[in-house]
Structure formats: structure tokens, C-alpha cells
Amino acid sequence: MESDDKKRWNEGAESWVEFVRSGKNYYSEYLNGPALKRMIGDVEGKKVLDMGCGEGYFSRFFTKAGAEVTGIDLSEALIKAAVEEEERDPLGVKYFAADAANLNMLESESFDLTFCYMALMDIRNYEGAISEASRVLKTGGKFVVLMEHPCFTMFRVLDGKVVSGWETRLREDGSKEYIYYWIADYLRRHSYTFEWKHDRLPSSFVTTGFHRTLFDYVNALTKHGLVVTGLDEPQPLEEGVRVHASMKKHYRVPQSMVIEATKITR
Numbered sequence: 001m002e003s004d005d006k007k008r009w010n011e012g013a014e015s016w017v018e019f020v021r022s023g024k025n026y027y028s029e030y031l032n033g034p035a036l037k038r039m040i041g042d043v044e045g046k047k048v049l050d051m052g053c054g055e056g057y058f059s060r061f062f063t064k065a066g067a068e069v070t071g072i073d074l075s076e077a078l079i080k081a082a083v084e085e086e087e088r089d090p091l092g093v094k095y096f097a098a099d100a101a102n103l104n105m106l107e108s109e110s111f112d113l114t115f116c117y118m119a120l121m122d123i124r125n126y127e128g129a130i131s132e133a134s135r136v137l138k139t140g141g142k143f144v145v146l147m148e149h150p151c152f153t154m155f156r157v158l159d160g161k162v163v164s165g166w167e168t169r170l171r172e173d174g175s176k177e178y179i180y181y182w183i184a185d186y187l188r189r190h191s192y193t194f195e196w197k198h199d200r201l202p203s204s205f206v207t208t209g210f211h212r213t214l215f216d217y218v219n220a221l222t223k224h225g226l227v228v229t230g231l232d233e234p235q236p237l238e239e240g241v242r243v244h245a246s247m248k249k250h251y252r253v254p255q256s257m258v259i260e261a262t263k264i265t266r
């Protein structure tokens with residue numbers, strides 16, 4: 001039976017593809033994309049796995065930067081969109097529809113770099129995915145994860161209540177003031193339904209998010225022979241804040257976190 005996670009991403013695929021390709025994903029453009037590229041650095045001649053590649057945006061980017069890229073994603077609809085783009089403009093990216101926790105089509109110790117961009121908090125079996133990221137890496141290879149910051153997850157619902165978010169108020173001129181970030185519950189692990197609904201999306205859809213702690217992620221990496229060798233809590237580019245003033249709040253509280261872990265053993 002098709003899992004709910006897959007069904008939800010398949011149903012949201014059309015809207016997601018349009019969102020990514022329209023250039024309206026300004027968090028990716030001015031905050032998270034630059035942070036991912038900074039952490040990954042030069043990929044020339046490297047074999048790279050894009051885990052949770054979606055419609056292939058970063059698979060294409062790193063292929064153009066000189067890497068040999070394989071992209072995997074749970075959603076067949078998103079992989080179909082990625083393959084169609086590859087057919088329209090061939091770059092040599094290979095795509096597979098697969099659960100990140102079971103990548104048996106990929107050989108062990110065959111990649112220099114695995115990255116997972118804004119997907120690990122959406123992956124149900126995150127430990128399985130981390131184990132697979134480690135398995136396919138060569139010793140000394142890097143696993144770079146950019147994810148929503150687990151300490152400051154937005155729109156997280158537990159027992160029917162939102163348990164974290166920005167306290168805001170409207171100024172006299174009608175603009176929104178972000179006063180402080182509050183959190184009511186951090187240590188309880190849970191899944192929740194996330195509604196993708198804003199004016200930059202052609203239509204709304206829902207997906208499943210998983211709240212885990214920073215400890216859970218770092219512990220799982222270590223358990224699978226991946227040692228943290230880099231960390232970032234990125235801030236938006238100045239240019240982004242000029243165009244989207246609401247991003248200024250991330251000079252105070254990060255939206256995301258980037259971890260670089262190096263495979264030492266297995």
C-alpha cells in the first residue's frame with residue numbers, strides 16, 4: 001500500500017514543482033541555497049547523491065558545477081518531473097523513486113558526497129536514511145544535511161495546538177513586527193500535518209513533518225559512523241532582506257541548520 005507520506009507528496013507535486021521552478025521560493029534563494037552551497041564547496045569531479053531531491057533543482061545545480069549526480073526521492077510524481085526536465089535538457093543526472101531508508105539500487109562506498117536539502121525532517125525513518133547515507137559514502141566522504149532547525153520548527157502542531165512560532169503584532173503602518181520566538185514543547189517527539197498554503201503556491205497541499213531533537217539527529221549520525229565536522233545556523237543574504245523584509249527576523253533566530261558529517265567508519 002502506498003504510504004501516506006508518499007501519497008501526500010505525490011498529490012502536492014504539481015504545486016511544488018511550480019513553486020520551485022517559478023523562482024518564488026525566496027528562502028531557498030536568499031538563505032538556504034547559499035548556505036548549502038557554502039558548506040558543500042567545490043564538487044568538480046565528485047560523485048554526489050541528492051537525498052530527497054524533489055523535482056531535481058539541486059541535482060541540476062551540482063551537475064552543472066561539475067559533479068556526477070544521482071537524485072532519489074520518495075515521490076514518483078516529483079521524480080517524473082525531474083526526469084522530464086532531464087529529457088528536455090539532458091545533463092546526465094540519474095534519478096530513482098525510492099525511500100531514502102532503502103537505497104539498495106546504490107552500491108556501498110561509491111559516493112564522495114551525499115546531501116539532503118530540506119528533507120530529513122520530512123523523512124519518517126530518518127535513522128534508516130542516515131544509515132543509507134553512510135553506507136553509500138566512501139570513507140572520508142561527507143554527508144551534508146540542510147534542514148529546518150529542529151529547535152525552531154514553524155507551524156508544529158501537537159495535541160491539536162501550535163507549540164512553537166513567532167509572537168507578532170501589527171505596527172501602526174500595517175507591517176508585522178516579529179517580537180520573539182516562543183516554544184512550548186521541544187523534547188516530545190511527534191509527527192504532524194504541515195499545510196503548504198501561501199500566495200506563492202498555485203494550490204495548497206499537506207505533507208507530514210516529524211519533530212525530533214538536535215540530540216536525535218547528531219546521535220543517529222554518530223551511531224552510523226558520521227562525525228560532525230561542520231555546522232552552520234545560516235543568516236539570510238542582505239539582498240534577500242532588502243527584497244523580503246520579513247527575513248530580517250532570521251538575523252535573531254535561525255530558520256535552518258546545516259550539518260556536515262564525515263564518514264570515519266561503519
Ligand SMILES: C[S@@+](CC[C@H](N)C(=O)[O-])C[C@H]1O[C@@H](n2cnc3c(N)ncnc32)[C@H](O)[C@@H]1O
Nearest residue numbers: 009052053054073074075099100117119122123
Ligand atoms: C521540502 S521537499 C524538498 C525537496 C528538494 N530537496 C527541494 O529542495 O526541492 C521534501 C522532499 O522529501 C521527500 N521525502 C519525504 N519522505 C521521503 C523518504 N522517506 N525518502 C525520500 N524522500 C522523501 C519528499 O518527497 C520531498 O520531495
